[in-house]
Amino acid sequence: MTRPALRSILWLGFFGAILASWWWLYAMAMQMDLDLIGRPGPMGEAMRRMDPRMDMYMPMAEFWPLFAMWAVMMAAMMLPTMVPTLRAYEDLMISANGTRIGWLGVLAGYSIAWLAFAALITTVQLGLLFSGVIDMLGIATSPLVAGGLLIAVGAFQFTRAKEICHGVCHSPMSFFLxxxxxxxxGGLWMGLRLGAFCVGCCWGFMALGFVGGMMSLLWMGLATVFMVLEKLPQIGHFVIKPMGFALIFGGIAVIASPIVMGG
Incomplete structure (x- = not known):
């Protein structure tokens, strides 16, 4: 097989995985909507077997279904942000003795880092669910919690940790050099490191799913677009702090809204 043909196959497989992940999330969101309005479905029947008082099933109460959801969500939302990294590796393949196996290693290491985060946030979500902080849809049950999370993620945009992690994600070529x-x-090692920095940069936007709902396609789409913009060389550094201000103000508004309405 020629090198151009192999390159095309790998890139097509990469983008195919992204499209398949979004399709899976869309199908799952639609199934949840059907169950929410009381129409029959496999999710509703499974939940009724678990607890006859429940009218629907949500894969939010068990580790493995929830972890699978997060894993697919990681692929759908984070793989698009990896395009500049994989392109940077390709640029060094000839001059730095890189290979397609190394390219796959970078992709694998990056994916492993996000799968580890998926396992962590799955555990966190289950803890929040069983403590009553979020509901079965993964939405915060209190405006104080939702607003506090928005403020915390917004404040993180101004921290040194964000600056360091974003610096690596924003300039993968410098990392490779x-x-x-x-x-x-070697590719796996670099991918793990890059993935760890990426988790450090973007974890907050994943956690914001607890504000809008874990299966909100709107939240997933907006978060993905912003994380892609953050990594673009031309504008990446210019969108971080404005987003921080927007999230902080949004959090204050969420906390204040029930007070204003009640008053």
């Missing part, structure tokens, strides 16, 4: 390793193991 200073930490280059060849072969599949």
């Amino acid at each position: 200073t930490r280059w390793r060849t072969g599949a193991r």
Whole structure:
């Protein structure tokens, strides 16, 4: 197989995985909508077997279904942000002795880092669910919690940790030039490091799902677009702090709204 053909196959597979992930999330969201309005479905029947008092089933109360949802969500939302990183690796393949196996290693390492985060946030979500902080849809049950989360994620946009992690995500070429390793193991090592920095940069936008609902396609779409914009060389540095201000003001508005309405 020629190198151009292999490159095309790998990139097509990469974008195919993104499209398949979004399709899966859309199908799951639609199924949840059907169950919410009382129409029959496999999710509703499963929940009724778990608890006869429940009218619907949500895969939010068990680790493995919830982890699977988060894993697919990671693929749908984070793989698009990895395009500049994979392109940067390709640019160094000839001059720095890179290979397609190394390219796959970078992708694998990055994915492993986000799968680890998926396991962590799955555990956190279950804890929040069983403590009553969020409901079965993954939405915060209190405006104070929702607003506090918005403020916390907004404030994180101004921290040194965000600056460091975003610096690596924003300039993967600099990372490769200073930490280059060849072969599949080298690619895996670099991918793990890049994935860890990416988690550090973007974890807050994943956590914001507890404000709008874990299966909100609107939230997922907007968060994905913003995280892609953050990594664009031309504008990435200019959108971080405005988003921080927007999230903080949004959090204050969410907390104040029941007070204003009640008063």
